[in-house]
Amino acid sequence: MKWFVRLFALLAMVSLSVGVRTLANASPYSTTTEYKIGDTLPKAKTKAKGKTAAPAVNAADYRKLNWDELLPPDWDPMKAIKGMDYSKLKDSDPRAIEALQKAKEEWDKAPVVEGLNGVKVNVAGFVVPLDIDVDHVKEFLIVPYFGACIHVPPPPSNQVIHIIVPKSISLAQHALLKDAVETQNPVEVSGVMQTSPSYTTMGASGYRITADLVEAYKAPAGQSQ
Amino acid sequence: MANAIIELKDLVFRYASATEPCLDIASFRAEAGDRVFLYGPSGSGKSTLLGILGGVLAPQQGEVTILGQNLVTMTSAARDRFRADHIGFLFQQFNLIPYLSVFDNVLLPCRFSKRRMQQALAGGATLHAEAERLLSHLDLGPALWDRPVTQLSVGQQQRVAAARALIGRPEIVIADEPTSALDADRQAAFLQLLLRECDEANATLLFVSHDRRLATDFKREINLSTINSVSHEQEAV
Amino acid sequence: MNHLLMLAVRSAWNRRLTLSLTLIAIALSVTMLLGVQRVRDEAHQGFNHSVTGTDLIVGARTSPVQLMLYAVFRIGDATNNIRWQAYKDISASPMVAWTIPVSLGDSHHGFPVLGTELSYFEHFHYGDGDGLVFREGKPFKDTFDAVIGSDVAEQMGYHLGQRIVLSHGMGTIGLPEHSDKPFTVVGILAPTGTPVDRTVHISLEAITAIHLDWVGGAKMPGFFIPSEFVHKFDLTPKEVTAVLVGLKSRVAVFRMQRNINDYEKEPLLAVMPGVALEQLWQVVGVAEKALLAISAMVVVVGLSGLIAVVLAGLNERRRELAILRSVGARPLDVFLLLTAEGLFVTVMGVVLGVIFLTLMTLALGPVLKAHYGLAIQIKWISLEELKLLAAVVGVGLFASLIPGYRAYRLSLADGLTPRI
Numbered sequence: 001m002k003w004f005v006r007l008f009a010l011l012a013m014v015s016l017s018v019g020v021r022t023l024a025n026a027s028p029y030s031t032t033t034e035y036k037i038g039d040t041l042p043k044a045k046t047k048a049k050g051k052t053a054a055p056a057v058n059a060a061d062y063r064k065l066n067w068d069e070l071l072p073p074d075w076d077p078m079k080a081i082k083g084m085d086y087s088k089l090k091d092s093d094p095r096a097i098e099a100l101q102k103a104k105e106e107w108d109k110a111p112v113v114e115g116l117n118g119v120k121v122n123v124a125g126f127v128v129p130l131d132i133d134v135d136h137v138k139e140f141l142i143v144p145y146f147g148a149c150i151h152v153p154p155p156p157s158n159q160v161i162h163i164i165v166p167k168s169i170s171l172a173q174h175a176l177l178k179d180a181v182e183t184q185n186p187v188e189v190s191g192v193m194q195t196s197p198s199y200t201t202m203g204a205s206g207y208r209i210t211a212d213l214v215e216a217y218k219a220p221a222g223q224s225q
Numbered sequence: 226m227a228n229a230i231i232e233l234k235d236l237v238f239r240y241a242s243a244t245e246p247c248l249d250i251a252s253f254r255a256e257a258g259d260r261v262f263l264y265g266p267s268g269s270g271k272s273t274l275l276g277i278l279g280g281v282l283a284p285q286q287g288e289v290t291i292l293g294q295n296l297v298t299m300t301s302a303a304r305d306r307f308r309a310d311h312i313g314f315l316f317q318q319f320n321l322i323p324y325l326s327v328f329d330n331v332l333l334p335c336r337f338s339k340r341r342m343q344q345a346l347a348g349g350a351t352l353h354a355e356a357e358r359l360l361s362h363l364d365l366g367p368a369l370w371d372r373p374v375t376q377l378s379v380g381q382q383q384r385v386a387a388a389r390a391l392i393g394r395p396e397i398v399i400a401d402e403p404t405s406a407l408d409a410d411r412q413a414a415f416l417q418l419l420l421r422e423c424d425e426a427n428a429t430l431l432f433v434s435h436d437r438r439l440a441t442d443f444k445r446e447i448n449l450s451t452i453n454s455v456s457h458e459q460e461a462v
Numbered sequence: 463m464n465h466l467l468m469l470a471v472r473s474a475w476n477r478r479l480t481l482s483l484t485l486i487a488i489a490l491s492v493t494m495l496l497g498v499q500r501v502r503d504e505a506h507q508g509f510n511h512s513v514t515g516t517d518l519i520v521g522a523r524t525s526p527v528q529l530m531l532y533a534v535f536r537i538g539d540a541t542n543n544i545r546w547q548a549y550k551d552i553s554a555s556p557m558v559a560w561t562i563p564v565s566l567g568d569s570h571h572g573f574p575v576l577g578t579e580l581s582y583f584e585h586f587h588y589g590d591g592d593g594l595v596f597r598e599g600k601p602f603k604d605t606f607d608a609v610i611g612s613d614v615a616e617q618m619g620y621h622l623g624q625r626i627v628l629s630h631g632m633g634t635i636g637l638p639e640h641s642d643k644p645f646t647v648v649g650i651l652a653p654t655g656t657p658v659d660r661t662v663h664i665s666l667e668a669i670t671a672i673h674l675d676w677v678g679g680a681k682m683p684g685f686f687i688p689s690e691f692v693h694k695f696d697l698t699p700k701e702v703t704a705v706l707v708g709l710k711s712r713v714a715v716f717r718m719q720r721n722i723n724d725y726e727k728e729p730l731l732a733v734m735p736g737v738a739l740e741q742l743w744q745v746v747g748v749a750e751k752a753l754l755a756i757s758a759m760v761v762v763v764g765l766s767g768l769i770a771v772v773l774a775g776l777n778e779r780r781r782e783l784a785i786l787r788s789v790g791a792r793p794l795d796v797f798l799l800l801t802a803e804g805l806f807v808t809v810m811g812v813v814l815g816v817i818f819l820t821l822m823t824l825a826l827g828p829v830l831k832a833h834y835g836l837a838i839q840i841k842w843i844s845l846e847e848l849k850l851l852a853a854v855v856g857v858g859l860f861a862s863l864i865p866g867y868r869a870y871r872l873s874l875a876d877g878l879t880p881r882i
């Protein structure tokens with residue numbers, strides 16, 4: 001007659017494990033990859049083959065975006081320096097300094113690709129929190145590499161996307177985001193890309209996405225970290 | 226020949242921790258409506274026999290047929306059900322559960338046996354009314370019905386226990402020294418009440434006692450140490 | 463099964479005197495478990511909500527967490543101030559949409575005094591993006607005007623027109639006072655649930671004014687400038703404690719942060735509030751987990767007490783169990799009965815614990831609010847808390863198996879005739 005003892009013990013264990021999981025705040029990430037500062041994520045193949053997380057929003061509908069697609073093709077801040085012939089310069093030549101200064105200014109301009117405005121995109125990267133709350137993240141920045149806050153140099157403005165998280169996304173996604181912030185794991189964000197009006201007003205340009213779906217980052221098939 | 230209510234054949238029982246069996250009964254028989262006085266002093270194997278009849282113990286050998294069913298072949302759960310359905314027990318003392326009311330104590334068997342409950346309701350009344358009827362018959366007036374059981378005298382408690390043993394008309398009533406804790410003058414009165422109620426319910430009564438003086442009201446008197454070939458009888462007190 | 467439950471309940475009630483002590487132990491441990499979590503969540507929320515929409519906080523070069531704690535939460539001390547020129551240079555950057563300079567250092571009856579500009583009332587946001595709203599009055603205009611937060615008004619009983627005197631330094635007693643330059647309350651802010659409620663706001667010019675005749679933290683003896691004459695002096699501040707910065711585009715934050723950290727004229731630190739807060743929680747998280755583990759242990763201790771009591775009482779109940787066997791109970795029923803008793807007391811303990819929690823919140827809530835700024839509210843059990851309670855019941859069930867099994871074995875051995 002010991003079967004009932006085992007049955008109750010099993011019930012008790014199940015109940016217990018629910019509680020312990022809550023206490024331990026089990027991470028939605030099944031494996032935690034160790035990232036080093038400056039690590040980027042492997043480039044995704046442009047053929048979108050995303051796995052569905054929520055039935056309403058299908059990640060497969062969104063175009064997988066690589067970070068270099070955010071850079072206008074004609075923008076090259078290193079232009080000024082590239083053309084230089086260092087052998088012809090003397091030490092501390094003002095032209096060298098001026099070229100460096102020009103490169104810096106060009107880097108600051110960080111124009112956006114207007115063609116991406118209104119496009120449904122899916123982009124993967126690391127999370128830098130802007131506004132957080134107890135169990136959800138309200139706004140954050142997504143960046144191409146790990147440790148962007150302490151990385152020198154920091155990413156230019158066109159390699160940073162401002163993500164707004166609507167309250168309406170599922171609890172699981174909110175929890176995932178919170179976890180990604182705490183453990184510094186990468187996420188994938190799907191949403192409609194917006195580029196701010198003009199980049200000529202220096203400093204006002206930037207990419208923005210209101211997230212439709214947030215998922216844990218999945219390495220593309222056949223590629224390892 | 227009347228149907229045998231209880232029939233034991235070649236019964237041998239040994240406790241797991243013992244080397245020798247403590248019960249060896251070649252044959253025992255009780256018919257419907259029998260009044261059996263079982264004389265069983267300490268050491269005669271009385272507790273073991275009651276355990277077997279109640280279905281809590283299973284003998285290593287032999288047959289235990291009650292109401293035509295062989296208890297030995299039943300699972301222990303089936304035996305417990307059988308006991309609930311067909312047998313009412315009465316102990317020497319501390320018969321009642323202290324945290325239940327008088328009525329809840331009386332109605333206990335009905336909670337464990339649907340059959341007993343249905344039979345108790347057969348009179349057309351509620352369970353409560355049936356309990357009241359039994360208690361009145363056993364000389365327990367309404368004044369006592371709401372008293373906490375711990376406040377009843379021993380005699381009153383025994384009578385409540387008797388009502389519990391009888392509710393739902395079980396076929397068998399087994400009383401294990403029910404009068405031994407009572408005063409001498411109450412013993413006879415209690416016995417009379419019990420006998421009368423068993424008659425009315427047409428139940429077979431198995432009355433175990435070491436007090437032979439009570440045996441006069443019984444048709445059959447059996448000495449357990451006689452039928453039990455391995456009894457270690459001590460001198461009766 | 464319900465007859466067993468009825469028996470279990472009646473049985474437990476019968477022994478309520480002995481059981482009630484363990485019941486209270488379990489209840490209090492549940493209160494503690496939930497209470498600790500609630501206070502933690504409330505503290506987290508209070509901090510997280512204190513600043514929203516601010517891209518950078520700039521101050522002297524200290525640790526990011528320290529700067530956050532001081533500039534936003536008014537906790538701790540600033541090590542250094544930054545020069546006014548730095549503030550102007552930051553504000554001039556084309557990436558900047560707005561700036562709010564703040565100065566701290568004075569207090570009023572334990573409430574911190576914040577010197578700032580009118581941009582504060584326009585650009586400061588908190589919580590879900592709410593701006594500051596005036597319950598009464600308006601922002602400061604004259605030099606010695608003050609705007610107070612709702613807690614200051616409530617605890618001190620201030621109304622518009624109230625004259626207040628500020629003290630130099632932070633603390634509650636023994637501080638030197640700027641008694642020669644009293645302020646008038648011209649505005650009271652609506653409650654925000656943030657440190658704003660506890661703050662007395664004055665203009666930066668006022669900060670300069672009250673320190674005109676002070677040097678190094680003390681009033682200069684024999685040197686006195688009456689409040690009417692302060693305008694004869696240049697009241698432009700020379701230093702501020704910190705600057706809150708809002709950018710036109712949030713993606714520019716890294717660039718701006720770099721520029722500020724590289725500022726040549728003095729050592730500055732630019733901190734992203736979200737990042738700094740996250741760092742704070744990492745540091746605190748270890749202690750929080752430890753506290754939670756301890757609370758869980760206390761629950762286990764409470765349940766052990768229950769099991770010990772039930773086990774101890776088993777022996778005298780063997781007669782009772784034999785009676786139950788005699789009316790047809792199986793050994794399984796005996797097991798279920800005892801397990802149900804333990805489970806029943808556990809569940810009662812959990813319920814009682816929640817009631818205690820509510821009572822304690824009612825009783826201690828105002829105290830926590832006044833002294834620590836923590837607003838613990840009475841609310842329904844959340845899903846997370848329900849999971850915790852389920853775990854407690856789970857452990858209780860698991861533990862109750864022990865007396866249940868013991869009773870089962872006893873009943874098997876005793877049968878109908880226990881040897882008492």
